[in-house]
Amino acid sequence: MMDDSKDIPLITIGITCYNAQDSIGRAIKSAFAQDWGNLEVLVVDDCSSDGSVDAVRELITGHGNARLVVHEVNAGPAGARQTILREAKGNFIAFFDDDDESLPERLKTQYQRIVSYEAESGVDLVACYASGRRLYPNGYEMFMAAIGSGGRGPIGSELADYQLFYGKKPGVFYGGGTPTCSLMARKEVFAAAGGFDPSLRRVEDVDFAIALGLKGGHFIGCPEVLFIQYASEGGDKSPEKNMEAEVALAEKYADYLRSVGRYEYARRWPLVRYYHFKGQHAEMIKVLGALFLKAPVKTARHFFTTGPRRLLHEFKMKREKRG
Incomplete structure (x- = not known):
């Protein structure tokens, strides 16, 4: 991990957890291994029925920059992410999934991409996504190129059109869409888009991106592989x-x-x-x-x-x- 410094902003790593006792360890360990000296790890357990809560408590013991929030009632992915947005102390928030592994350079790479783009473009509604690899049980690996990582990313309603009816604009690189597990943005960006809609039990990540797009948001990405996703069905x-x-x-x-x-x-x-x-x-x-x-x-x-x-x-x- 890079040296702690008051000169770098606090980044909150938000991890939602639901019945993930067997996989939450790799997500949390990869959070602690980040090459960033000023971070907090915030885990929200969404009323798990397995041993997830005990597993998380054991994993974060001794880490003063880690917290666990436990939901008494299951709120779904959007509800859990809303808790992260409400509880986060960081200037930036990066989301990790409970069964993914993020590479040590993920936070630093996404942070640098955001501030560089802000300086060049002069805009403040910027969402940055990481590229990754998805691994399947049969050994098949799929590369997931981040939106905006292979060319200009969508701006404003270009994103809404793509997500709602596959309205693609020539010259725009849409990549692998807008999965929250690869997302990092300033806290104010999440607020501007209205956060995540708890009424949606699925596609809440798409909904957030559409809302941000209709507010004029810019979508950018990092071409480097920064996380590994382990495919599962449920x-x-x-x-x-x-x-x-x-x-x-x-x-x-x-x-x-x-x-x-x-x-x-x-x-x-x-x-x-x-x-x-x-x-x-x-x-x-x-x-x-x-x-x-x-x-x-x-x-x-x-x-x-x-x-x-x-x-x-x-x-x-x-x-x-x-x-």
């Missing part, structure tokens, strides 16, 4: 819950979507994904057909850009582990 990742959350997101931004003529498209596209994941291909084709009749170019571009890539990704995920 009930909260079911096709049903994903679809419900994505439709709820379209409803939340219905006024904006209507203003750009994309409300019906944004509301119905989640059904395409849902029927694909459920294996109900006839129903998927029906929805695609209806979308194609109303927006033929948009639908075709969206489907043929994302479809083959998705199928290849699924093949690699399901492939048997080699030797």
Whole structure:
């Protein structure tokens, strides 16, 4: 770790924890190993039913810069992140997931990227994302390029359009989207966007980014691999819950979507994904057909850009582990 210094800002590492007794250790250890001399580690346990709380307490014992907050009622990822925003003492907040491992240089790299971009652009609503690698049980590894790390990142409504209806602007690098597990920003940036919406049990990370985009936010990224994600599946990742959350997101931004003529498209596209994941291909084709009749170019571009890539990704995920 770099030498402690009053000349560098305090950064809060926020870690949400839910039934992660077997993985929370690598997240917390990677937080303590950061090459940054002025940080606090804030863990919020979201009413775990396993041994997570005891595991966290043991891990942070002896670290004066670490705190644990325990929810008595499960609030979901957004609710837990809201607690982090409320309790954080840092000028900057970086989010780590409870089953990820961040490399020691992550905070320093993202901090330098933010302040450099602020100085060059003169803007103050900046969200910075890290690139990472996702590891699957069969040995498959996927590189996740951070948004804005391979070219200009989206600005303002460019981000909202991309997240809500895959409205991509030429010359803009959208990378792997806006996962909160790779996000760092000034505390004021989170406040400006309204934080995280506790009513959303999924896609709260997308919602935050859309809200920030509609406030004029800039989205930047670091090309370096700064975290490792270990892929897992759970009930909260079911096709049903994903679809419900994505439709709820379209409803939340219905006024904006209507203003750009994309409300019906944004509301119905989640059904395409849902029927694909459920294996109900006839129903998927029906929805695609209806979308194609109303927006033929948009639908075709969206489907043929994302479809083959998705199928290849699924093949690699399901492939048997080699030797």
